[in-house]
Amino acid sequence: MTQLDVFQTVKRVTLEVLPFLPPEEVSIEKSLKDLGANSIDRMEVVTRSMESLGIKVPLVEFGKVKNLEGLVDVLQRFAN
Amino acid sequence: MSQQDRPINRRSTAPIAVTGIGITSSIGMNTGEFSNSLRAGKSGIARWALPAGPLVPVGVGARLPDFSLVTALQQVEGVPEPLRRKIGLCAGRSPLGVQAAVLAALEAWIMSGLDRASLDPQRLGIIVAGSNLNPRYSYGLHEKFQQDPEYLTPRYPLHYMDTDYVGTLSEIFQAQGEGFTVGGASASGNVAIIKACQAIGSDVIDACLVIGALADLSPMELQGFYNIGALGGRNFHDQPDKACRPFDLHHEGFIYGQAGACMLLESTDSAQQRGVPELARVTGGALVLDGNRLSDPNAEGEARAMTQALVRSGLNPSDIDYLNAHGTASPLGDETEIKAVKGVFKEHVPRLWINSTKGLTGHCLTAAGVVEAIAVVIQLQQGFLHPNKNLENPIDSECRFCPPESTLVSIRRAMSNSFGFGGIDTSIILERGGL
Incomplete structure (x- = not known):
């Protein structure tokens, strides 16, 4: 699974969780916080992305994630 | 006393x-x-x-x-x-x-x-x-x-x-x-x-x-x-x-x-x-317990709730024109409520209009009291009483149940009852705005 595949999943889930967000604003260098996600929205993006990708990642793995790229990288590591 | x-x-x-x-x-x-x-x-x-x-x-x-x-x-x-x-x-x-x-x-x-x-x-x-x-x-x-x-x-x-x-x-x-x-x-x-x-x-x-x-x-x-x-x-x-x-x-x-x-x-x-109009007023209400953990109703407790609601509103039974009953259509519940109503309203019973909104909305359980208070406000405001649905053979011949068609009638004050499992009895009284 490529980085782009995982990013597209994360982007789709992010737009489900933040329905008022214009899709073009979701770019890989931004953080969920930048996009207006509160702490529960951020957790929901994580659990929904894992579910979509059919993987289970221990939550500690996300501790150092700073932006969508970091999130995508962690997910991609477990998806492959 | x-x-x-x-x-x-x-x-x-x-x-x-x-x-x-x-x-x-x-x-x-x-x-x-x-x-x-x-x-x-x-x-x-x-x-x-x-x-x-x-x-x-x-x-x-x-x-x-x-x-x-x-x-x-x-x-x-x-x-x-x-x-x-x-x-x-x-x-x-x-x-x-x-x-x-x-x-x-x-x-x-x-x-x-x-x-x-x-x-x-x-x-x-x-x-x-x-x-x-x-x-x-x-x-x-x-x-x-x-x-x-x-x-x-x-x-x-x-x-x-x-x-x-x-x-x-x-x-x-x-x-x-x-x-x-x-x-x-x-x-x-x-x-x-x-x-x-x-x-x-x-x-x-x-x-x-x-x-x-x-x-x-x-x-x-x-x-x-x-x-x-x-x-x-x-x-x-x-x-x-x-x-x-x-x-x-x-x-x-x-x-x-x-x-x-x-x-x-x-x-x-x-x-x-x-500067906003009053649609109605709540004049008083009462919440009392039967001392009963089960689901069965209790006429004495229900009567006590209705009486206390009257006392706190400074009203007599004859001041109430209409009762929005708890009336769930449960056989024991309906009979018990009628017994309690007769005990409280006595000689006023034949003049007290009664209906149950649950015949139209079903029993909305936790929401029922608010749903029915809203039904009361609407009927007070608009001057009608809704039918008591499906009443073909009333269980009581003295009570004045609302007929199958809406009744155009001007109501000043209404009581609304709600009773819950666990012996929780409540009664509130509403009056038309601008009385």
């Missing part, structure tokens, strides 16, 4: 104004539609394959129509765009009951002019009627949870708790005074109204959004109500609109109904200062 001997002519509580009402129900998604249905005697009870899961023996109920909050919001006039967006953000993915409450509260909010003539947020409270409101939500997640607990939504702790209503509504409507939920089983709606009147009367808040929360039952609760013998709909399965028969010889138990309702209660001073 016993309660019955006390002189019943001294008002002990200040009347509280009703300045807004709102509803989502099986017979109307706003108060206009709901009024029309009451007037037409239209029942919301229909065949209903109740929530997914094992097949519950009773397939009849008064279901809230499917709706999307976003679409429903577009149909409400006068909602400022920032508020519309905020509601979408705060409640767009909330469970059904919260969304129904938000729509009802929005209608009451606009009706009471709070979008224009606002209140100090710290003087606005929220009381949500009912407990264990969301069992269908938890039930629906259970299977997935068994398989993959990691995928449980992190919103679960927010949504499974009844306080989700308090938090969501307070964020949307900027209420920063007292806020909590009250549990009184099927009497919860009246309990919330009584507690709101007390909070306003004791100057803790100026106004309160009282929410009759939709009881979103799962198949397990419905089977439970069936097994305890409380659910009707067995003999009229093929004629669902005949299934709910309050005070009729062939009544056989309650029919489940869904509704979310909101009543904005406010001190008469605050309503006056804001």
Whole structure:
């Protein structure tokens, strides 16, 4: 699974969780916080992305994630 | 001196104004539609394959129509765009009951002019009627949870708790005074109204959004109500609109109904200062216990609630023109209520109009008290009484039950009863605005 595949999943889930967000604003260098996600929205993006990708990642793995790229990288590591 | 001997002519509580009402129900998604249905005697009870899961023996109920909050919001006039967006953000993915409450509260909010003539947020409270409101939500997640607990939504702790209503509504409507939920089983709606009147009367808040929360039952609760013998709909399965028969010889138990309702209660001073009309007034109410953990009703306790509501309102039985009965269509419940009503109203009984809104809406359980208080306000305002549905052979010949067609009659004061499992008896009294 490529980085782009995982990013597209994360982007789709992010737009489900933040329905008022214009899709073009979701770019890989931004953080969920930048996009207006509160702490529960951020957790929901994580659990929904894992579910979509059919993987289970221990939550500690996300501790150092700073932006969508970091999130995508962690997910991609477990998806492959 | 016993309660019955006390002189019943001294008002002990200040009347509280009703300045807004709102509803989502099986017979109307706003108060206009709901009024029309009451007037037409239209029942919301229909065949209903109740929530997914094992097949519950009773397939009849008064279901809230499917709706999307976003679409429903577009149909409400006068909602400022920032508020519309905020509601979408705060409640767009909330469970059904919260969304129904938000729509009802929005209608009451606009009706009471709070979008224009606002209140100090710290003087606005929220009381949500009912407990264990969301069992269908938890039930629906259970299977997935068994398989993959990691995928449980992190919103679960927010949504499974009844306080989700308090938090969501307070964020949307900027209420920063007292806020909590009250549990009184099927009497919860009246309990919330009584507690709101007390909070306003004791100057803790100026106004309160009282929410009759939709009881979103799962198949397990419905089977439970069936097994305890409380659910009707067995003999009229093929004629669902005949299934709910309050005070009729062939009544056989309650029919489940869904509704979310909101009543904005406010001190008469605050309503006056804001220059908004009083739709009605709550003159008093009472909440008493039977001292009974079971589901059976008790005429002495019910009579005590009605008498205390009269005492606190400074009224005599003959001052009441109309009783909106608890009337669930449960055989023992109906008979017990009639016995209690006769004990309280005595020689006034033949002149006291009686109907039960549950014949049209089903039994909305936690929301019932607020739904029925709204039905009372509408009937007081518009000068009619809705039919007591399906009353073909009344269980009592002395009582003045409302006939099959609406009655045009000017009503000044009404009593509304709600009784709950666990011996919780409540009665409130409303009077027409401008009396």
